[in-house]
Amino acid sequence: MTLDTFIQTLFNGLAFGMVLFLVSAGLSIVMGIMGMTNLAHGALFMLGAYTGWTIAVQWKLSFWLGALAGGVIAGLAGLFIERVFLSRLYKQGNEQVLVTFGFVLVITNIVLWIWGGRFRMQFTDPWLRGTIEVGGIPFSKSRIAIVAIGLVLALLLWWIQDRTRIGAMVRAGMDDKEMTMGLGINLPVVSALVFFMAAFLAGFGGVIGSQLIGPNPGMGLDMLLLALIVTIVGGVGKVQGALLGGLLIGLIDSFGKALFPSIGLFTMYMAMVVILLVRPSGLLGRKLT
Amino acid sequence: MERAQTDVISSGVRPGLLHSRVLGYALGAIVVAGLLLVLPRFLPGFLQILMTKFLVFSIFAMGYNLVFGYGGMLSLGHGAFFGLGAYTVGLMSLHAQYNNIWVVVPMGVVVATIGAAILSFFFLRVSGVYYLLITFGFSQLLYALAWNIRWFNSSGMQGISNITLPASGVFGLRWTNLLFYYLVFIIFVLAYLVMSRIIDSPFGHAVVGTRESEHRMRTLGYNVWAFRYAAHVISGVFAGLAGALFAFNNSFVSPSHLGFDTSWLPMLMVIVGGIGTRVGPIVGAAIAIWLEYFFSLITPQRWPLFLGAFFIAVIMYFRGGIVVTLTRLWNRRRL
Numbered sequence: 001m002t003l004d005t006f007i008q009t010l011f012n013g014l015a016f017g018m019v020l021f022l023v024s025a026g027l028s029i030v031m032g033i034m035g036m037t038n039l040a041h042g043a044l045f046m047l048g049a050y051t052g053w054t055i056a057v058q059w060k061l062s063f064w065l066g067a068l069a070g071g072v073i074a075g076l077a078g079l080f081i082e083r084v085f086l087s088r089l090y091k092q093g094n095e096q097v098l099v100t101f102g103f104v105l106v107i108t109n110i111v112l113w114i115w116g117g118r119f120r121m122q123f124t125d126p127w128l129r130g131t132i133e134v135g136g137i138p139f140s141k142s143r144i145a146i147v148a149i150g151l152v153l154a155l156l157l158w159w160i161q162d163r164t165r166i167g168a169m170v171r172a173g174m175d176d177k178e179m180t181m182g183l184g185i186n187l188p189v190v191s192a193l194v195f196f197m198a199a200f201l202a203g204f205g206g207v208i209g210s211q212l213i214g215p216n217p218g219m220g221l222d223m224l225l226l227a228l229i230v231t232i233v234g235g236v237g238k239v240q241g242a243l244l245g246g247l248l249i250g251l252i253d254s255f256g257k258a259l260f261p262s263i264g265l266f267t268m269y270m271a272m273v274v275i276l277l278v279r280p281s282g283l284l285g286r287k288l289t
Numbered sequence: 290m291e292r293a294q295t296d297v298i299s300s301g302v303r304p305g306l307l308h309s310r311v312l313g314y315a316l317g318a319i320v321v322a323g324l325l326l327v328l329p330r331f332l333p334g335f336l337q338i339l340m341t342k343f344l345v346f347s348i349f350a351m352g353y354n355l356v357f358g359y360g361g362m363l364s365l366g367h368g369a370f371f372g373l374g375a376y377t378v379g380l381m382s383l384h385a386q387y388n389n390i391w392v393v394v395p396m397g398v399v400v401a402t403i404g405a406a407i408l409s410f411f412f413l414r415v416s417g418v419y420y421l422l423i424t425f426g427f428s429q430l431l432y433a434l435a436w437n438i439r440w441f442n443s444s445g446m447q448g449i450s451n452i453t454l455p456a457s458g459v460f461g462l463r464w465t466n467l468l469f470y471y472l473v474f475i476i477f478v479l480a481y482l483v484m485s486r487i488i489d490s491p492f493g494h495a496v497v498g499t500r501e502s503e504h505r506m507r508t509l510g511y512n513v514w515a516f517r518y519a520a521h522v523i524s525g526v527f528a529g530l531a532g533a534l535f536a537f538n539n540s541f542v543s544p545s546h547l548g549f550d551t552s553w554l555p556m557l558m559v560i561v562g563g564i565g566t567r568v569g570p571i572v573g574a575a576i577a578i579w580l581e582y583f584f585s586l587i588t589p590q591r592w593p594l595f596l597g598a599f600f601i602a603v604i605m606y607f608r609g610g611i612v613v614t615l616t617r618l619w620n621r622r623r624l
Contacts, residue, residue, distance in 0.1 A: 105597025
């Protein structure tokens, strides 16, 4: 592996890792505050990607509008799931997980119904086509944009988590639900808000990620599996955990594919299992009760 | 279902009514047994295979029910046990050209049991959200292994194809789909009886106890971990048996039979049929397998949509699944 390809692989891994971070951050925070795994997270990612595709490619509107719309549509779908279904299953972790699994089937099938089963091409903003050459190595502009967006959102989420009132409420809710509610904080509303944000990020990440992987029928499940791995590796309930996990898995994926093309998947699952056994709460996660 | 039954008895209903209820159950059992025994004889081959598939998944779901329904642990890793049984049969056929069913199916069960004994040790290191994640992780790890290592695949493809029944069968009969169905049926009945025994035994009650109140069980001196571990291994035996039989019935094993794609099936069946009931897994398997077939005749593309919506409706409105809901309706009508 020459230095050029090494830097390229590193950069590709970083960009993919940022997409993984966008999707996993929501999954991880929801897991932290609601104590349940939202299996429909990958399906929301897919819904967002296809919505963005319709706006940016089919209707030839702006890519960024597509990204926003993808986020909003996925966010609203998430809010619907939370308000109508999950909130009625208060404190029933298993049932909540199962409902979200039902929505995996429902959302994936509806997306297939609307958009069909064809693989779509990657798409991006016209400004982001092509590459920039730095020191003789070409870097794709869209990937640079992904890394920048990921970094900005990571900082924003980190700030919300650690420095704002709503972040404090969320952290308190993860530590002790009863006590938090006893302090007069309306935890169900906070949970709904977090769920909306998480679904928004999944949908938004779907469109942003469509610059790397074109919308396709299997993307929801693939991303769910990856996001679960990221959450396991990084740890549950923390933005910085999702960032670290996302980048790590993105790099493992990119280098795994470059160095050992035949066992790409395996390295990732191995990393996940090893971390679960050594540190069940992930690298940076909270210990959930 | 059990609770509904004892309600009737303890509420002091007229003995005649009770008698007719017992008669009703017996009649129902005879009709069902008749359907399962006689009907396949007159079905075309591919429906016989479908019937066998239903029985195989019933066995799988029965075992899963012990961990999920009675033990309260939502596992997404049972595909691994199922796949270990299936792959043992597949690999024997691929590398040794050996397909003596009386040898390879027990082998599959043994391999799956050993696999369950090892994996469950890791599964039970954690609980809650982490349990879900670790079961999922190991099952996907095996999936990735089977996908990536040549030795686990027929040449030029992912998975093992052409797993055939041996030419000679029992008592000089040739193995046909129908004969295989009857073999699986006998195994299915035995599995049901064994599982009933387990559920009724002190062990079964202790497993329920660990679900209901872990702390209380611990205070009473029970080794909670050991009961959970044993439940996992037993469900591994059932899953491995189902997997080994499935390999012959499907004549093809793919890496996805080890991973998430397979792990969610018994979970769905148990929920839909009736969680923590004896016949629930069987009813759930019947619904999942048969309804899919009938749906595929009308509109195969919309099947997952329907299944997902149905599944959500069961969780939201028909708590305890179809069996419990129907029993409750039936009791209300009769009393």
